[in-house]
Amino acid sequence: MAPTRKLRVCRNPDQIRSVGKYSRSKMYHKRGLWAIKAKNGGVFPQHDPKLEASKPAEKPPKFYPADDVKKPFDQQAQAQNPPSSGPKINGVPLRRVIQSYVIATSTKVDISEINVENFDDKYFTKEAGKKKNKGEGDFFEAEKEKSLPQEKNDDQKAVDSTLIKSIEGVTDLRTYLAARFSLRSGLKPHELVF
Template identity: 45%
Template sequence: MAPTAKEEKKTEIRYKSSKPRNYDLGNGVLRFSRTRMYHKKALYKFMGKKVKPTKKPVKPTFVTKEIGGEKNGKERKVYLKKRRNYYPTQDKIRKRPAKKTFKQHKRHLRTNLTPGTVCILLAGAHKGKRVVLLKQLYSGLLLVTGPMGINSCPLRRISQRYVIGTQTKVDVSGVKLPENINDEYFRRQREKRAKKEEGDIFQAKKEAYKVSDQRKADQKEVDKQVLDAIKKHPDRKVLLAYLSAMFGLRSSQYPHRMQF
């Protein structure tokens, strides 16, 4: 038989998800205050009441047994759990699991950070700039570029902690990165200090960092491909202006309320 209208109504009421009494009205403001909810829940009935702790029965460790005969003490204490006869002089060395080194760690990446995502840098010399994410390197760091011609941000590595991923994306599937661009590529070459000799105290000077010709050539090659991908974007004029503009917050602007 088909269910009646009353039965159908009952099932609807049963499975209907109810709204909590005290819900958020917006901006962290609740419908009822703490004092109002104190009276609504009748919490005053439970204030000051203390429940006595229940004591668990203690199991006896030994049993007293009567012993016959004179001068035997009449009774003995017999332990219910027998003690071991043999105790080792040294503790056994436990095998501990070997710690995984950094190169054995898994590299996790946030779901919104995919190749071609326009990111905002939050740290370093280029903080506030918008860059294009190219890929994630073996160390877990992100490889990004400005490109250099738009906002003077070169090819560099940065941790995903110091990056905001936006919804703007560029199709970089056609961008082919040189094989030599890896973690070793960005490592600085530090020369050993020369031994101090007489008369050389003030002559030795620190050499300033100079960009190599190889790096300049790689930057031009990558930037050319990224710019071609940007020009293929339907809103290329807006995107070029967006990448060249610096990110900043004005008064009454909060990043946790913004959608990037």
Template identity: 40%
Template structure:
């Protein structure tokens, strides 16, 4: 048996904590949402717009596009909680979105921080500028997506139409 020390330390020494790294499982995407499914956006700037799902990203968000030429929705990431999946499908096998990942949408680290004085100076805020690479990627995706949309009759008009509910609509009875 070990002898106890005569004096205790003034500070309690805590044992070193063991850090357990938790590996996140990839998020599950609803069965109704597959690449090519037409989705209705429920929130955000483009709510009420119909978009085409291109793929599910590693973060669990969905990569969608309008196409931009039809309804003005660019390549975006959308949380699946804020969409309704419809039964309409588009063949997106010819659309190449392998290079677009979550890092593609990350903001650049070297963006200059605005000084507080400049903020309060009263100048109008500068509109966000879309990079040339984003424009080129949007054009490339839209080109192949428009071919797929054009192959289905009346799909272009369906995607361009705004979705809304009126007072007498019962969404729980609707089939999308």
């Protein structure tokens, strides 16, 4: 059983709310404040206030936005997402892939002949077209077919032609790339060996 607490009783009970039974001078004697005063030469003891730590001139901000900070130029930040290509075998076009979605395998393909200098972030950015306000007639119009510029089609064909040559040099690599891949529950991509 838990120990019982001793009830604290007020020395000056209220007769009515906020009016005590005893006067201020009676409580002065009852509490023994006269003895404390007499002990210290007729004056209440004064305690020196604690020295506060020096406050900084400016209050530090709670939020540090990274945009306001000048950063040195980092060449890797120019093209963070590596370009990837299917190629034509599995129908994946030339595009950028976020690195956290890339699964490294032990399969290697020689891509030293491919020129990848012009495949930077600017190459993959879309041209921002002007937004026009749609009227009633625009809703019923047939949608225009989206097409890539001829330069990008030529680049894709050039990359595919050199990639397919190097892929055909390795046995069973073509069927390996054409096979479907998916992760099921319980499969750990970092432990898989391809």
